[in-house]
Amino acid sequence: MTSSSVRLSAVTKSFNGTDVIKGVSLDVKKGELVVFVGPSGCGKSTLLRLIAGLETPTSGEIIIADKDVTYAHPSKRGVAMVFQSYALYPHMTVEDNIAFALKIQGRPKAEIRAKVHEVAEILQLDHLLQRRPKALSGGQRQRVAIGRAIVREPDVFLFDEPLSNLDASLRGQMRVEIARLHRKLGATSVYVTHDQVEAMTLADKIVVLRAGLVEQVGSPMTLYRHPANLFVAGFIGSPRMNILPATFAGSTADSVRIQTAQGSLIIPRKDVSKPASDKIQLGLRPESLSLTAPGAEAHLTGYVTLIERLGGETFAYVTLKEFDCEPIIIKLDGETAVHNHQEVALTIELKRAHLFDADDQALGHAPDFDPAQV
Amino acid sequence: MFNDKKIGSLYVAPFVIGFLLFTAFPFVASFVLSLTDAQLQDQLGSANFTGIQNYTEMGRDATFQKSLGVTFFYVFITVPLKLAFALFIAVVLNFKLRAIGFFRTAYYLPSILGGSVAIAIVWRFVFAGDGLINQALEMIGITGVNWLGEPNTAMFSIILLRLWQFGSAMVVFLAGLKAIPEDLYEAADLDGASRLRQFWMITLPLLTPVLFFNFIMQIVQAFQEFNGPYIITGGGPLKSSYLLPLMIYEEGFKYFNLGYSSALSWVLFVIIAVFTAIAFWSQKHWVFYAQDREDKNGGAQK
Amino acid sequence: MSQSATADAGWRKHLPVINAFMRYGILIIIGFMMLYPLFWMIGGSFKNNQEIFSSIGFIPKEPTLDGFKKGWETSTEYTFATYLINTMKIVVPKVIVTVISSVIVAYGFARFAIPGRKLLFALLMATVLLPKSVLLIPQYLMFREFGWLDTYLPLIAPQAFAVEGFFVFMIIQFMRSLPMEMEEAAVMDGCNSFQVLTLVVAPVILPAIISVALFQFMWSMNDFLQPLIYLSSVEKYPVALALKMSIDVTEATSWNEILAMSTIALAPSLILFFVAQRYFVEGITSGAVKG
Numbered sequence: 001m002t003s004s005s006v007r008l009s010a011v012t013k014s015f016n017g018t019d020v021i022k023g024v025s026l027d028v029k030k031g032e033l034v035v036f037v038g039p040s041g042c043g044k045s046t047l048l049r050l051i052a053g054l055e056t057p058t059s060g061e062i063i064i065a066d067k068d069v070t071y072a073h074p075s076k077r078g079v080a081m082v083f084q085s086y087a088l089y090p091h092m093t094v095e096d097n098i099a100f101a102l103k104i105q106g107r108p109k110a111e112i113r114a115k116v117h118e119v120a121e122i123l124q125l126d127h128l129l130q131r132r133p134k135a136l137s138g139g140q141r142q143r144v145a146i147g148r149a150i151v152r153e154p155d156v157f158l159f160d161e162p163l164s165n166l167d168a169s170l171r172g173q174m175r176v177e178i179a180r181l182h183r184k185l186g187a188t189s190v191y192v193t194h195d196q197v198e199a200m201t202l203a204d205k206i207v208v209l210r211a212g213l214v215e216q217v218g219s220p221m222t223l224y225r226h227p228a229n230l231f232v233a234g235f236i237g238s239p240r241m242n243i244l245p246a247t248f249a250g251s252t253a254d255s256v257r258i259q260t261a262q263g264s265l266i267i268p269r270k271d272v273s274k275p276a277s278d279k280i281q282l283g284l285r286p287e288s289l290s291l292t293a294p295g296a297e298a299h300l301t302g303y304v305t306l307i308e309r310l311g312g313e314t315f316a317y318v319t320l321k322e323f324d325c326e327p328i329i330i331k332l333d334g335e336t337a338v339h340n341h342q343e344v345a346l347t348i349e350l351k352r353a354h355l356f357d358a359d360d361q362a363l364g365h366a367p368d369f370d371p372a373q374v
Numbered sequence: 375m376f377n378d379k380k381i382g383s384l385y386v387a388p389f390v391i392g393f394l395l396f397t398a399f400p401f402v403a404s405f406v407l408s409l410t411d412a413q414l415q416d417q418l419g420s421a422n423f424t425g426i427q428n429y430t431e432m433g434r435d436a437t438f439q440k441s442l443g444v445t446f447f448y449v450f451i452t453v454p455l456k457l458a459f460a461l462f463i464a465v466v467l468n469f470k471l472r473a474i475g476f477f478r479t480a481y482y483l484p485s486i487l488g489g490s491v492a493i494a495i496v497w498r499f500v501f502a503g504d505g506l507i508n509q510a511l512e513m514i515g516i517t518g519v520n521w522l523g524e525p526n527t528a529m530f531s532i533i534l535l536r537l538w539q540f541g542s543a544m545v546v547f548l549a550g551l552k553a554i555p556e557d558l559y560e561a562a563d564l565d566g567a568s569r570l571r572q573f574w575m576i577t578l579p580l581l582t583p584v585l586f587f588n589f590i591m592q593i594v595q596a597f598q599e600f601n602g603p604y605i606i607t608g609g610g611p612l613k614s615s616y617l618l619p620l621m622i623y624e625e626g627f628k629y630f631n632l633g634y635s636s637a638l639s640w641v642l643f644v645i646i647a648v649f650t651a652i653a654f655w656s657q658k659h660w661v662f663y664a665q666d667r668e669d670k671n672g673g674a675q676k
Numbered sequence: 677m678s679q680s681a682t683a684d685a686g687w688r689k690h691l692p693v694i695n696a697f698m699r700y701g702i703l704i705i706i707g708f709m710m711l712y713p714l715f716w717m718i719g720g721s722f723k724n725n726q727e728i729f730s731s732i733g734f735i736p737k738e739p740t741l742d743g744f745k746k747g748w749e750t751s752t753e754y755t756f757a758t759y760l761i762n763t764m765k766i767v768v769p770k771v772i773v774t775v776i777s778s779v780i781v782a783y784g785f786a787r788f789a790i791p792g793r794k795l796l797f798a799l800l801m802a803t804v805l806l807p808k809s810v811l812l813i814p815q816y817l818m819f820r821e822f823g824w825l826d827t828y829l830p831l832i833a834p835q836a837f838a839v840e841g842f843f844v845f846m847i848i849q850f851m852r853s854l855p856m857e858m859e860e861a862a863v864m865d866g867c868n869s870f871q872v873l874t875l876v877v878a879p880v881i882l883p884a885i886i887s888v889a890l891f892q893f894m895w896s897m898n899d900f901l902q903p904l905i906y907l908s909s910v911e912k913y914p915v916a917l918a919l920k921m922s923i924d925v926t927e928a929t930s931w932n933e934i935l936a937m938s939t940i941a942l943a944p945s946l947i948l949f950f951v952a953q954r955y956f957v958e959g960i961t962s963g964a965v966k967g
């Protein structure tokens with residue numbers, strides 16, 4: 001018995017000759033909640049459906065709980081799925097919806113009843129059991145859909161954007177509920193979402209997909225702190241990481257000297273080999289930039305062109321002098337006194353700066369990152 | 375959704391079998407029969423192959439020519455009138471009127487019942503010499519007409535029976551009208567377009583898919599009308615309401631000329647096929663589809 | 677000047693009312709004229725013959741059940757009950773097999789990758805447009821070979837093979853409008869495709885199924901040509917043939933009997949129509965508008 005619950009090896013899938021999944025290998029450990037993120041159309045749902053058995057891979061292997069299920073019927077894989085549209089059976093009551101899978105399995109009536117009620121209690125659906133889906137709110141429907149999955153006691157839960165049909169506040173509430181449920185049941189889960197907050201808060205491990213390929217796998221903080229490439233860097237974190245053009249000017253064992261339009265900077269960075277091209281990219285998250293405090297060193301200067309005050313925090317758009325690039329965004333405290341057209345000096349938290357080569361791959365890694373741990 | 379071709383084939387197997395046995399085979403057999411002098415009472419083996427004689431025979435058969443003319447007359451009168459009337463009433467009903475449900479029911483009812491023998495009989499009584507219409511005319515001092523006894527008026531009574539059943543086309547129009555977004559009219563109102571103009575510029579173009587559907591269905595049905603003339607006029611007088619389906623039936627099952635009857639049915643088939651082909655071919659010139667219907671119907675519908 | 681302007685405004689103020697008045701006027705008059713033959717038929721069945729010929733009103737002055745009593749006896753050795761029962765013996769099985777076969781075939785078309793699907797679908801649509809008279813004679817000869825003449829089998833059996841493309845098409849349209857995820861959920865819950873159909877899809881498209889059943893019911897009640905060809909013994913006649921026979925025999929004299937029996941013949945359809953009107957509307961429009 002290994003500790004892995006779902007294992008994909010070199011899975012590909014093409015529809016009518018179009019490759020949608022181009023060779024994905026992945027391990028999901030027992031009890032882990034893995035989140036798939038990626039731009040629309042990158043194949044998240046397809047990958048999930050391959051695990052579910054709703055699609056069969058063109059090549060590769062899918063192993064769930066140590067059994068090769070590549071070609072097994074969906075119901076024989078020990079997986080349960082929660083769909084984006086809930087996919088409740090409209091002609092059945094909540095109770096029958098939850099009980100349906102057990103009925104198909106031909107379990108005894110008494111057992112079904114007991115289980116359904118147990119699940120209903122966990123999800124606080126007890127008082128709704130006799131209603132039809134039509135008479136439920138969005139959040140309640142979602143809970144029924146989850147209940148329908150739980151009752152089967154699957155090895156793996158699959159969620160395809162389960163919260164995207166809910167309004168913002170309900171989504172937050174359900175997110176917390178799913179996290180609570182996951183802790184309680186400790187079930188292995190694969191979760192597809194568009195929502196960064198969901199991905200960051202729920203995931204033990206995030207899988208970033210692009211065009212049918214895995215870009216990076218890691219814990220939320222790993223992806224945030226140490227994106228393997230520009231794509232992941234841009235995808236995780238909001239607002240997006242700012243990218244500035246720079247040139248490589250030499251490196252030591254734990255730092256890199258770069259040249260920007262406003263002068264040279266020394267970035268703490270380990271394991272940097274000389275890039276193929278001198279043209280590189282400097283990545284700065286809005287939160288690792290700040291207005292230069294009196295007495296501190298200024299790294300960049302520019303003009304404020306737009307201010308967005310959200311209350312607790314303020315985003316300032318700054319057009320940098322000399323640079324040929326978009327205005328950069330910096331994240332400031334809510335009360336910070338800035339105004340439009342103000343000339344500002346910015347300080348970079350240098351050990352949080354990112355470097356990417358011309359091919360968008362990360363150039364070395366931050367000094368506090370141990371690649372061996374991942 | 376399911377990729378298993380074997381199981382899928384199992385589901386459509388009834389249709390395939392039924393199609394081969396009850397449609398394709400009879401369809402071909404009917405053409406083969408039309409090239410023979412088969413008689414209903416004889417063994418099929420004793421029929422002789424006569425080539426296209428049955429078809430050339432039609433050139434000399436005054437009854438056929440009469441029947442063909444009458445059929446075209448019937449279709450050309452009923453289809454446009456029925457569609458126009460159905461559209462008119464649908465448009466009137468589509469204004470936000472109270473009790474629209476009531477009127478829709480009242481107007482739809484005849485097309486549900488209209489094909490029945492009972493209605494045909496009532497029709498016959500309504501137009502009979504001492505029937506409802508003549509009684510009504512008499513009350514206002516007009517001498518009645520022998521409706522079913524005169525060629526022109528006999529046809530008129532049959533035509534009226536079909537027009538009476540405009541409800542199904544109307545219901546389809548009504549659904550089509552309901553599907554036209556309200557804001558198009560609001561925008562047109564702001565542009566100062568008159569109601570009549572709005573009808574021509576917005577309603578009619580957006581309704582063309584529905585009009586097309588109704589047109590095809592009405593053509594196909596009108597060419598196949600049987601119950602009305604058979605029961606109300608028996609095709610008479612002087613074959614003035616002797617529609618082709620009636621002639622096909624009588625040639626086959628009254629005079630037992632299976633060969634000739636089959637040939638007639640093929641003529642009817644070709645006529646309908648030509649009309650539907652023209653309609654389908656011409657639709658790109660006048661039918662306006664709001665969005666491209668991407669393979670929604672298995673791509674085969676168009 | 678200003679006076680005429682206000683007068684004009686006054687007139688315009690009433691325009692919507694006048695408009696509505698005219699619309700209702702037109703609708704009511706047309707509706708009344710359309711339904712009058714039906715009223716007249718029903719009224720006539722409660723009149724005596726003399727009154728039918730002397731008054732065009734539809735409310736009988738001296739209501740009598742004579743027409744029903746005599747009409748029920750019919751001019752044959754069987755009562756009208758026999759013909760009604762015969763009709764049901766044809767219509768009920770026909771409706772059942774139509775519904776079952778249409779749903780199954782539609783499901784195959786809507787949800788499966790089948791070889792030659794486009795061609796088959798085109799053939800299905802072609803059957804809607806194909807005039808039935810082309811098939812009439814070979815079908816007759818075929819059923820004669822089967823020894824099925826003067827039985828109900830020729831009327832019923834073909835329907836078990838989804839021969840009415842219209843119905844199949846109607847159900848396909850409904851199935852296509854269903855979210856695929858619901859069926860996928862059923863698959864995940866352990867259903868095979870047939871269970872998905874019977875336990876999930878069929879109950880959900882019940883309105884469409886009811887529409888199909890109702891249309892087939894009406895069409896079969898109205899069907900005249902097929903029984904005319906295939907049935908020869910009077911004891912097997914459905915209502916349609918019995919009515920036709922009765923006008924051949926008694927037309928000159930007993931209109932009230934015939935009107936009474938016509939009323940009875942239409943009663944099942946009338947009742948169903950009023951009870952289930954919305955299914956007719958849904959059914960007929962699904963093909964035209966969604967398509």
Ligand SMILES: Nc1ncnc2c1ncn2[C@@H]1O[C@H](COP(=O)(O)OP(=O)(O)OP(=O)(O)O)[C@@H](O)[C@H]1O
Nearest residue numbers: 015016020038039040041042043044045046047194
């Ligand atoms: N059954 C199918 N047939 C053909 N192409 C398909 C099919 N299912 C998915 N695709 C294609 O595969 C690609 C990936 O689709 P998928 O639904 O997995 O994307 P996704 O990452 O879930 O996107 P989204 O975030 O929008 O849900 C898309 O380009 C889609 O058009």
Ligand SMILES: [Mg+2]
Nearest residue numbers: 044045046160
């Ligand atoms: Mg998706």
